[in-house]
Amino acid sequence: MHNFLPIAYFRNQFVPFGEANLSIATHALHYGTGAFGGLRGIPDPQNDQQFLLFRLDAHCKRLSNSAKFLHYDLPADKIQQILVDFVKKNRPTTSFYIRPFVYTSDLGIAPRLHNIEKDFFVYGLELGDYLSPEGVSCRISSWYRQEDRSLPLRGKISGAYITSSLAKTEAVESGFDEAILMNSQGKVSEASGMNIFVVRNGKIITPGFDQDILEGITRDSVLTIARDLGIEVIERSLDKSELFAADEVFLSGTAAKITPVQRVENYHLSTERPITEKLREKLTAITENRDPKYQDWVFPIAV
Structure with a gap:
């Protein structure tokens, strides 16, 4: 059972996670024309009014570069600001994982990257050990x-x-x-x-x-x-x-x-x-x- 963070970023605004829904006709769902990132964060063990994200700039730059393969111009600094605001709105209480995703959001059926709408969303979940630390x-x-x-x-x-x-x-x-x-x-x-x-x-x-x-x-x-x-x-x-x-x-x-x-x-x-x-x-x-x-x-x- 996943414990998703309550707020998502979807269609240029922050909304409750349960309201961030896609059409079954979404282009990326059919053709895999999306790109994602994943980064970890924790509540600061030394400061309960602060959160720590690991290598935020590198993750934002890689996602921005991934978006280029989809013919989508999404600057790294824009991604970073959205992720910072995302954390502030959710205020997780434990170790968490953020999943930003760029994708072709059009409802067309032709496999292509030109003349097609693209978009960007973010959600997160609480995440401890993904694999056993014992090995x-x-x-x-x-x-x-x-x-x-x-x-x-x-x-x-x-x-x-x-x-x-x-x-x-x-x-x-x-x-x-x-x-x-x-x-x-x-x-x-x-x-x-x-x-x-x-x-x-x-x-x-x-x-x-x-x-x-x-x-x-x-x-x-x-x-x-x-x-x-x-x-x-x-x-x-x-x-x-x-x-x-x-x-x-x-x-x-x-x-x-x-x-x-x-x-x-x-x-x-x-x-x-x-x-x-x-x-x-x-x-x-x-x-x-x-x-x-x-x-x-x-x-x-x-x-």
Whole structure:
């Protein structure tokens, strides 16, 4: 059961969540012509009159860039102001997740992006741990990650998530928590909605952008934190066998945060995860605004 925040932004105004409804003829519903973002926020643990959003500027910029693939000009600063107002109106009492969404709002039936109405809405929900913080089991999916030559993978295009949905359900129905998708070259790409990292011999290895991955904001945060901690980071293609031989494997994403992997297929990984835990502790401190080095990653909203 989802606990949705009471106020949504819909058709250029704030309305009760239950009144933000779309027609069944909405173009984006039929053709996947939408793009979304997702960002986390918390009530400030040190100030009960303030909320903290993690990397708000990066999320707004990515959504604005995603909107361009839909031929929709939606400036990042406009998105940011709406999200700030959204938090002020809802005043969540616990950890929460915000979902902004741009889409073709027309009621036409032709698959196109030209001469068609676009719009933007925002809703949110209370959200604790998306995946178990104790760790997850993963299977190698029979579904492959799309290629950028067929879908603009630099954007979070809603239609692309049919593959994620197929892979996630396949994993869960076969007894696993999560799926790992390979790309068309047979290399590791990402999980159903998260980036993936391998730790071997004290170094972090993760697929680069040339492996058809999403440009994850949490991924970028993890890489920056690791380098600042003096941990060597290597971005390159990653073979399936490296998952089985890894010292540690973890996933990252806005919803998942940093989640360790306990098992890949029938290969059990070590329960000792010093690098994963170090990164997770650091990221938690940053999101709670307890690390002055990364204060520019945290956007405070006073109410």
